[in-house]
Amino acid sequence: MSAVDRPWVSTREPSGILAWLTTTDHKKVGVLYMTSAFVFFLVAGLFALIMRGELALPGLQLVDYNTYNELFTMHGTAMLFFFATPMVIGLANYLVPLQIGAPDVAFPRLNAFTFWLFLFAAIIVFGGFLVAAGAAAFGWYGYPPLSTKTYSPSLGADLWVIGLLLSGVASILGAVNIIATIFSLRAPGLTMLRMPLFTWNILVTSTLIMLAFPVLGAALAMLFIDRNLGGNLFTSTAQPLVYQHLFWFFGHPEVYIIALPFFGVVTEIIPVFSRKPLFGYRAFIFATILIGAYSFGVWAHHMFTTGAVATLYFAVTSFLIAIPTGVKFFGWIATMWRGNLWFATPMLYTMGMLGIFLIGGITGVFLASPAIDYAVHDTYYVVAHMHYVLFGTSVFAMFGGLFYWFPKFTGHLLDEGLGKIQFWLLFIGFNVTFFPQHQLGLDGMPRRIADYLPETGWTDLNLLSTAGSLLIAVAVLIFVWNFVTSLRLGPPAGDDPWGGHTLEWATSSPPPHHNFHRLPPIHSDRPVLDERLARQRRTDPAAADAAPAPSRDQLEGGRRG
Amino acid sequence: MARRTRRRGDIGLSRRSRTVIALVGIGLATAACVPEGVTDRGRQVSELYTWFMVAAAGVFVLVVGLLSWSIVRYRGQPGRDVIVPNPSRGNIPLEVAWWAAPTALVIVLVVLTAGVLSQVDARAARPAVTVQVQGFQWGWRFAFPDAGVEVTGTPANPARIDLPVGESIAFEITSRDVVHSFWIPAFLIKRDAVPGHPNRFDVTIEETGTYSGQCAEFCGLLHSRQLFEITAVQPDQFQAWLDEQAATTGEAP
Numbered sequence: 007m008s009a010v011d012r013p014w015v016s017t018r019e020p021s022g023i024l025a026w027l028t029t030t031d032h033k034k035v036g037v038l039y040m041t042s043a044f045v046f047f048l049v050a051g052l053f054a055l056i057m058r059g060e061l062a063l064p065g066l067q068l069v070d071y072n073t074y075n076e077l078f079t080m081h082g083t084a085m086l087f088f089f090a091t092p093m094v095i096g097l098a099n100y101l102v103p104l105q106i107g108a109p110d111v112a113f114p115r116l117n118a119f120t121f122w123l124f125l126f127a128a129i130i131v132f133g134g135f136l137v138a139a140g141a142a143a144f145g146w147y148g149y150p151p152l153s154t155k156t157y158s159p160s161l162g163a164d165l166w167v168i169g170l171l172l173s174g175v176a177s178i179l180g181a182v183n184i185i186a187t188i189f190s191l192r193a194p195g196l197t198m199l200r201m202p203l204f205t206w207n208i209l210v211t212s213t214l215i216m217l218a219f220p221v222l223g224a225a226l227a228m229l230f231i232d233r234n235l236g237g238n239l240f241t242s243t244a245q246p247l248v249y250q251h252l253f254w255f256f257g258h259p260e261v262y263i264i265a266l267p268f269f270g271v272v273t274e275i276i277p278v279f280s281r282k283p284l285f286g287y288r289a290f291i292f293a294t295i296l297i298g299a300y301s302f303g304v305w306a307h308h309m310f311t312t313g314a315v316a317t318l319y320f321a322v323t324s325f326l327i328a329i330p331t332g333v334k335f336f337g338w339i340a341t342m343w344r345g346n347l348w349f350a351t352p353m354l355y356t357m358g359m360l361g362i363f364l365i366g367g368i369t370g371v372f373l374a375s376p377a378i379d380y381a382v383h384d385t386y387y388v389v390a391h392m393h394y395v396l397f398g399t400s401v402f403a404m405f406g407g408l409f410y411w412f413p414k415f416t417g418h419l420l421d422e423g424l425g426k427i428q429f430w431l432l433f434i435g436f437n438v439t440f441f442p443q444h445q446l447g448l449d450g451m452p453r454r455i456a457d458y459l460p461e462t463g464w465t466d467l468n469l470l471s472t473a474g475s476l477l478i479a480v481a482v483l484i485f486v487w488n489f490v491t492s493l494r495l496g497p498p499a500g501d502d503p504w505g506g507h508t509l510e511w512a513t514s515s516p517p518p519h520h521n522f523h524r525l526p527p528i529h530s531d532r533p534v535l536d537e538r539l540a541r542q543r544r545t546d547p548a549a550a551d552a553a554p555a556p557s558r559d560q561l562e563g564g565r566r567g
Numbered sequence: 568m569a570r571r572t573r574r575r576g577d578i579g580l581s582r583r584s585r586t587v588i589a590l591v592g593i594g595l596a597t598a599a600c601v602p603e604g605v606t607d608r609g610r611q612v613s614e615l616y617t618w619f620m621v622a623a624a625g626v627f628v629l630v631v632g633l634l635s636w637s638i639v640r641y642r643g644q645p646g647r648d649v650i651v652p653n654p655s656r657g658n659i660p661l662e663v664a665w666w667a668a669p670t671a672l673v674i675v676l677v678v679l680t681a682g683v684l685s686q687v688d689a690r691a692a693r694p695a696v697t698v699q700v701q702g703f704q705w706g707w708r709f710a711f712p713d714a715g716v717e718v719t720g721t722p723a724n725p726a727r728i729d730l731p732v733g734e735s736i737a738f739e740i741t742s743r744d745v746v747h748s749f750w751i752p753a754f755l756i757k758r759d760a761v762p763g764h765p766n767r768f769d770v771t772i773e774e775t776g777t778y779s780g781q782c783a784e785f786c787g788l789l790h791s792r793q794l795f796e797i798t799a800v801q802p803d804q805f806q807a808w809l810d811e812q813a814a815t816t817g818e819a820p
Contacts, residue, residue: 071788145785151762152745152787246746247764282654289662311748312759313766321680325673332669339633346643346651364630368623375680377612377687381755384748384783448601450752452783455791505647539650
């Protein structure tokens with residue numbers, strides 16, 4: 007494990023901004039990923055606020071039709087490709103080597119290249135706003151013929167195609183790197199069935215990326231040929247539905263590419279804050295693999311209303327996903343059962359995620375029934391559903407993960423008090439924003455409309471939804487403030503502020519360049535907990551059962567005092 | 568010691584979680600407000616939705632109940648050095664049960680769905696009225712080939728047609744340019760208008776009234792203005808409307 011046998015180790019480290027530009031350290035690359043992803047989250051969130059402002063009242067107030075169409079297209083594109091996916095890759099970058107006791111990822115230079123390629127791709131897509139005819143304005147899934155040159159002549163649309171293609175390449179390279187790291191760099195004793203659940207989820211996710219993103223690449227390449235080289239692959243005289251099949255063959259696994267890692271995050275947080283090992287470790291792994299596998303068999307449930315797919319077949323496969331997902335819920339609850347629960351911020355966000363994702367999962371079962379989907383497809387019901395799923399995972403679980411691992415990243419704790427205020431604002435704001443949208447969908451409000459008529463009766467719920475979105479904005483701003491101030495001024499965290507179970511808590515905060523000076527012996531999926539138990543038993547056999555809480559003041563009252 | 572802390576925690580959190588549960592519960596109940604559906608098929612979809620809602624409420628109450636119970640009952644003191652002694656790591660009968668329970672529920676939902684779906688997708692062998700619907704940027708063109716009637720809408724002046732109640736109607740749906748989706752919310756059904764891929768769905772309208780419709784699949788700049796309106800009337804009134812339209816269509820150059 008010494009640094010000498012690693013050829014990429016340089017003895018002379020650059021400093022300042024140059025260190026960030028030239029780094030191949032997985033932790034710094036991870037931080038770059040997460041920071042850029044968060045910036046895109048803020049930008050795409052701002053787009054959402056403008057849209058909510060526009061929809062608060064009937065008619066057009068803030069923006070014109072084309073701007074509105076650009077906003078929702080770029081909101082979806084940015085949230086999925088430039089926020090959620092890179093946030094996952096950033097977390098994986100930082101944490102997977104630490105969780106498996108490795109000094110870095112398998113291909114550190116490829117890793118750095120992957121990040122810069124992703125950033126380049128994002129800039130290309132956002133560059134659409136700078137060209138005369140504006141950014142892409144055909145929705146984040148860009149169905150032809152609307153996305154062909156005839157109907158979307160703007161150069162911004164080409165930039166969207168090229169940028170997404172490049173970001174797909176970056177995702178594939180990142181996945182290769184993570185898979186290689188997991189298979190080849192695990193510490194001695196850390197067998198596959200002792201890997202932390204977060205790493206397991208990342209392994210399955212990376213496999214999904216490897217299988218799904220090439221299909222997106224193919225679809226986008228063909229779309230590019232249609233647009234610029236006179237191809238006639240998806241135009242009205244050819245087969246526009248083929249694009250939909252290709253896109254959703256990528257698009258549905260993409261949902262799990264975003265969701266699974268955050269399932270992994272909460273599966274890490276719940277045992278630590280229940281002060282118990284995970285209940286049903288192997289069942290969790292099995293359920294994760296099953297969800298990943300099923301995710302490739304359900305794509306056409308996005309196409310029930312095309313009248314061109316085997317509706318009942320895809321309904322059955324879609325329903326099936328509910329089973330392993332339900333099992334995960336039971337596993338999480340069983341882990342908390344008879345535990346000794348500590349509701350610090352990471353656990354609070356995790357509880358929020360469980361409640362919100364539960365509703366998103368339930369409405370997902372409704373949508374999996376083609377007869378119901380015929381009624382609510384492409385309405386605000388779907389908008390509500392997908393935000394319950396995606397916001398529940400990639401935002402609530404992300405904040406849980408950030409509060410949990412921020413001490414590891416920086417050596418400082420985020421402010422618990424502000425974190426709790428932020429949580430309640432976010433939880434209430436989220437539900438006020440998105441819950442009424444179920445009803446709007448049932449009342450007949452379609453997605454992606456810039457305005458509506460007053461006589462539709464949708465005004466009240468839209469106004470409520472817009473009010474809720476302001477609460478979300480305040481909550482996010484509180485986090486930004488908490489983050490910036492805690493970066494240097496937060497209470498010192500120590501190596502292991504939460505009593506973690508997995509290897510990242512066995513090293514210093516932040517970890518040294520090569521992560522570990524020593525590793526604890528690994529005999530289970532929770533080596534750090536094992537070591538702490540052994541130490542307690544050595545020093546005081548009685549204390550292993552009735553445990554004191556010496557760091558309570560430091561954690562709960564440190565900033566307030 | 569742990570027990571005393573727990574009791575203190577009980578009061579604060581149970582009230583708070585009870586409020587949250589109540590709010591979400593009320594919200595979930597309002598989500599049941601699916602329109603009843605004014606067609607034969609729409610009524611079935613509405614009933615199916617209600618059955619799903621029953622299952623959903625059961626699952627929601629079970630999961631939130633277990634979750635709330637854990638949150639309230641097992642709330643402990645903060646601090647990093649607490650460890651639960653002798654925790655359970657697995658329980659085979661329990662785990663078999665919670666794989667089996669959702670599986671059973673899924674089977675029920677599949678059966679319910681299959682029954683309704685076959686009726687919703689059913690087509691009349693000889694529909695009383697056939698309406699050809701064509702979507703375009705940004706409006707709808709309705710044609711009644713038997714009567715030689717055509718009605719075309721624009722964003723400023725959406726198409727308005729009459730249709731008879733109590734008779735089987737077939738909508739044949741096509742598109743002239745990009746993908747649209749022909750949707751009447753009160754009928755609880757939509758079907759995409761895909762260029763090069765004709766679609767069809769059938770309904771029998773059961774209640775007279777005026778039903779607004781709108782394009783559901785995003786189709787470009789004025790997607791939100793691609794509206795239409797269907798007025799369901801008695802068959803004889805429909806025939807009168809059709810004759811009147813045929814006369815005006817015929818007059819047009």
